Amino acid sequence: QLQLQESGPGLVKPSETLSLTCSVSGGSISSNDYYWGWIRQPPGKGLEWIGSIYYSGSTYYTPSLKSRVTISVDMSKNQVSLRMNSVTAADTAVYYCASQRLLHQYDFWGQGTLVTVSS
């Protein structure tokens, strides 16, 4: 069974760059069956899809964040990364990484990491 674990700074200053890493265990990030996604959830609100990536590097992003977001994979470390630049308080959220079978449903999720944007 896949296990995912997010890590990164819990506090980021406005206008700076948010950087998170998702470590995957129990399977290879270069699996033909899986995409790897990032989803976020502002406090007390619903889920928002950020984007997904295949090990080959193919990426898909939600249009509202596309200009600020980069998702990448590091196969040597079995990790997926998220970078979001020019953050504001509106980017404060719990950020989840999740495995996405064949770009379909998200079947395994990390525990999530809270990122607060504040000076």
Added chain:
Amino acid sequence: EIFLTQSPGTLSLSPGERATLSCRASQTVVSDYLAWYQQKPGQAPRLLIYGASRRATAIPDRFSGSGSGTDFTLTISRLEPEDFAVYHCHQYGSLPFTFGPGTKVDIK
């Protein structure tokens, strides 16, 4: 972009009762690629249903999904104490993928 609305916003029921949750899409969900997730406070979402009606691994059969096109339903046949949570629907048939705002099922 497909917008998902969920109703009701909150459902207050007692253990043993039947819960019926609705998810409506602004456009047809391609291939009925609609999933349901359960989320408890402080936890990540957990996949319950995918493909509108297929139960995920180890999900009890009191959970069932139905519907097609733009209207989908999650039914919990008899609520157990551990079922009180927030339920999210998610369409993955068209990019960008989207989630509904959630329905909270709380104890009456």
